Amino acid sequence: MSALWTRDDAVAATGGTSPRDWVASGVSIDTRSIAPGDLFVALSAARDGHDFVADALARGAAAALVSRVPEGVPADAPLLVVGDVLDGLRALGRAARARFAGRVVAVTGSVGKTGTKEMLRTALGAQGSVHAAEKSFNNHWGVPLTLARMAPDCDFAVFEVGMNAPGEIAPLAEMVRPHVAIITTVEAVHLAAFRNLAGIAREKASIVRGLEPGGAVVLNRDTPTYPVLLAAARRAGVRPIRFGATGRPEYRLTEVLVEGPVTCGAAVAGRRKFYYRLAAPGRHLAMNALGVLAAVEALGGDLGRAVIALGGWQVPEGRGARWRVSLGPGGIDGSITVIDESYNANPAAMAAAFEVFAAVRPEDGIGRVSRGRRIAFLGDMLELGPEEQRLHAGLAQVPALARISTVHCAGSRMRALYDALPGGQRGEWFADAEAMAAKVPRLVDAGDIVMVKGSNGSRVGQVVEALKRLGDARPADAVE
Structure with missing residues (x-):
């Protein structure tokens, strides 16, 4: 069992207390899927996670992150006690990011975040070891959980950043600190919380506030709110990399062919012309894949390897x-x-x-x-x-x-x-x-x-x- 978190590292990261020594090989918030050796995080949502600590320990959890000693759990159990469990998880996430030496990319947008995240996982997997978010873990607990699960020796890490209301993306991006960010597109989503598309675009563009110095943001040149996104990037002093079929983007889609279950794309980047294939149908997938290829190169990856790897990409469950x-x-x-x-x-x-x-x-x-x-x-x-x-x-x-x-x-x-x-x-x-x-x-x-x-x-x-x-x-x- 490789050590992801030792007791001393977790205490130093969170400022909590833990009376017994332990070593965790993973991090879990769900006793239904917990693996032996995981650190169980007792988050409270529909139910209080403290009610499941005893079960987690019985299933082999190495320790539990809690804000109190749960009823029925011995005081000398392997517990990491903090003032607030969610704050403790965030602290673990920030510590995991601080010790990570690889390259980080974050994805946001109204449509296509999870598919694009999975494309990045596939494309970067041909370049080195990749840590990526599970399912759509893109919110106030999903992002720090993904960070806390990140092994320090991976070459790349891929994060998905979502929102339901104004002011949610920037704090998550500042926690992730990506070297490259992708904004897939901006559409009429979450209009219950925003006045118009421009408001949604400004919120999506706030991901640039978390970029590492010298970072880049990959923008969809074809989205109607592109001027809002570009203005936000320029105000932040961030290098924009454009992809799309209109205007003069750095990565220009010149042709898309959808035939049965396959999509083929042709694109130009500078003086290079290249082709790529996806084992799934949809012009929108060809566009997202082009943004992925732009991000791979911005991260220092090899375009040819990424193109070959994308041919084996699988559509995520529930998304086609x-x-x-x-x-x-x-x-x-x-x-x-x-x-x-x-x-x-x-x-x-x-x-x-x-x-x-x-x-x-x-x-x-x-x-x-x-x-x-x-x-x-x-x-x-x-x-x-x-x-x-x-x-x-x-x-x-x-x-x-x-x-x-x-x-x-x-x-x-x-x-x-x-x-x-x-x-x-x-x-x-x-x-x-x-x-x-x-x-x-x-x-x-x-x-x-x-x-x-x-x-x-x-x-x-x-x-x-x-x-x-x-x-x-x-x-x-x-x-x-």
Whole structure:
């Protein structure tokens, strides 16, 4: 077991007290996934983490970060006692960053943060060892947790930085202290907390306040709020690196070809022309990948190695991952393809998903319905503020939506889209995702291509699971 935190290092970092010696090989906040040797952090959210300390220690935790001795836990147990658990976790994160000698990159943006973070993990993995955030750990506890888990001898570290309200990004960026930051794009997300897109752009741009001296920010030249982002970079004295298809960015996308499950991009950087391939469909993915390649070079990495590595990148769960569900014993009744977009949704992400979905071909003549269909199951887009009804209804005007056979909607906000749909496309409306999931078996047929998309809070992941339970579900790339 390699030591990530010794008792003495953790005490020095947090200013806490710990009566017994211990060594931790990892850091965990969840007893359901804790590994022997982890330091358990007793955060309080829906429930008080102190209630789970005894269980964590019984499962082999090396120690627990607490603000008091929990009931039922001996006073001489391996506890690191601090004034506030979250502050203690932040202190560990800052100490981990201080001892880290590698190169650090941070990603923010309205859309595509997690996919871009995973692309960076893949591209940099061809250059050295990489530490990266788990899932979408991008908030006030996710960022310090990712830092606290960071081994000091990695070559690169990749962080995702998110926000729900003004003033949240800069403190996280100042904790991460990246050498390079990427802002993927700025869209109509979190409008409940911001007056307009310019306000969102200013908040995203505040990531530059955490950059290390001499750092660079990679900007999407095509996003409408690019002037706001560029102005923020210049005010901070930060070097901007642009990517996009318009204007004169340092990394210019010249061509995108989407064919089946593959996207190919052509780009120019200075006098160099290069090509890259992704095993996932979508022009937006080609654009994000170009930003990743720009960041890799800004970090001192090799472009050629990064291009080759990106060919093996996998779409994260809930963000376009595909499943082939075989129906009946041994697939005798055919199959359906499920596109899982259940983790996040906003108007821009919906439009991009519709475009990708419209290009996928269903199979005819193998089900009860003679022609295979494109069927969308859509849940509410959250945090859109006073304009939410208009923005939901406006999805009916997205050109690619016309190529979707049937649209089923769940949630009070998505009712606005349901009412705006042409009669021939209108499927069924459900009060919530649970009701929608219960009706899934009678709404799909062999040969259909099915997409599920909604904000994570709309819980449309239940619909994905209901679809997968219809038969033998396997990742589509494994089947093909």
